[in-house]
Amino acid sequence: MLSDKSEKISSHSRTPKYMQVVNLILEEIDQGKLKIGDRIPSINETSFDFLLSRDTVEKAYNELRDRGIITSVRGKGFYVSSTNMENKIKVLLLFNKLSSYKKYIYYSIVETLGDEARVDLQIHHYNMTLFENLLDRYLGEYHYYVVAPHFFDENSHPTTAYDLIKKIPKEKLLIIDRAVKDHENEFPGVYQDFSRDILEALETGISHLRKYQRLILVFPKGELYPWEIIDGFKRFCYFHNFKNLILDGIDDEPLYPGDSFIVLAETDLASIVKKSREQNLKLGQDIGVISYNETPLKEILAEGITTISTDFVHMGKSIAAQILGKEDKIPLKNPFKLYLRKSI
Template sequence: MSKFKFQIDPLSSQLKFQQLVDSVIDAISENRLQIGDILPSVNQLVKESSLSRDTVFKAYAELKNRGIVESVPNKGYFIAKATTKVFLFLDTFKAYKEVLYGSFLDNLPENFSVDLHFHHYNIDIFEKIITENIGRYTKYIVMNFDHERVPEIIKQIPPSKLLVIDWEVHTVPEASTIYQDFGQSLYDALCSGLDLIKKYRRFVYLYPEFTYHPVESIVYFEKFCKDNFIPYEILKNSKKLDVKAGDLYLMVSDRTLSRFLDQCADRNLIIGQDAGVISYNETPMKKYVKDGISVISTDFELMGKKAAEIVTSGESIHLKIDTHLKVRASM
């Protein structure tokens, strides 16, 4: 037991019993505690930490409930199974990210625990959260974004413990990646719906000022339109959205999709006949809205499943998840 000691921060907003639970899980993840190791007795821990007996009992009860710890009468509490802690760092928690997150959790073994964080594309938050959590986890799953400081920050994580997901930007060569492609895959997806796209007089890509969607999508959208002689517009000011009959719209933001739907309703435009729309990123509700919104999307459920497989196996992998056009009534 000389390698392990409970860490309690009296200034933390986290409940003390939860700090005790996390202290054990952290130690197991870092191999400072192993199966069969004995934990301090309740009396010993109360004396050493100045915590109440109720707090200590509650922590040990939670560990027993998770199957991490077992108690033996007259002998004490022992580590019963190894628990692996995973650091999951997403950009934002939108509906399609919830699909990824749910799939990831569903495919992890019970002895894995996940701490979820968000950076909201804020580089200072990105740096602070990663720096504060170095050395605390067995695996780090990170959604990078396109910022010049990301490479130096991400280097703090050992490549063998790093998995970059969703966007293959500022990746570390030795680290694993599971990603979608925002360039050629967009072009190919649009080609699969070429006949439907050509029934409209113009194709408008609304790339709003507030989006972090990869800029390379603009390049490949423009290439698709030019290669197929399709009149087009790239609209970068969301306030200038003015839905007109005969136009097809590509939306990367659900906020602008909502504005499109509102304008169609106000102007009595029938979606899929008078004006069309393709939305980026599948969500559970898009198949039901207005008899179905067409989407260009990668498979976020598969991405979550593959991420869980990599975390569980420890293998190194570089995997692109395909992007497809799902045609629904909105085209």
């Protein structure tokens, strides 16, 4: 199997070395050089031939075994058990909800994985008991588990569900959308840093915000938004000496010139746009508004609504790349930026 083996592994490729070994063995099978029942070299033999560490080769063999391509026989070695190249990677997404933004992530993952994987989706609704039940039901049936670790306890306080997440084998686990608090560097995946993101995004628009007398964060009570957003907003206002206020919604009170709003809920955004028209207040001059999370509609609403947002499509692509072995499985902070438009 495989001539000039060491030359087939590139140190400059973005594909991790273990996945290069996987791909080379799959190529041998596809070309008919390896057939069902054929023995492949041992981990030590492949490690020597490819000039790779034993751990790297073992990771490659585990990947092939998880896909059902090879099987191990105690005391004898590894054998080809399937030549079905359509044997797909099985991925289970465990999301907290299926919002329009989560749909962007979902479709980006599915599109990037293409025919190489089968993707299933389950929603845990922020509920740790439901999440635990899903793990009990599906653990061991998938090659990868992609978890959005947004959880709240029975008193609506944020919690990490760390002990439950640890049940998933580390080599099969990827987190998405948020890091596990106090364990940010433990789990690979792609996450938002909600506190840091809002602070740094607002700083990029600070020259536009200076014309307003007060910044108001509209953070709805009862909605399961990340509380770190409040922390980042308070830090920005403190560092840059902005008068500020936090509201849980846009009530029946009128808008006041000189205020600039940062809104999370679409309903609050709609209320501000409607009230500004009723009071003849011009967005971007009399009052300002920044909406959380980018959508195509906000680009054209009211001549353009400024947004602060992570890149959901990029998040999905990055997770898919880690699943496919095209990127290293490490914790990655997803890009977040301010999209400046006429509303401030």
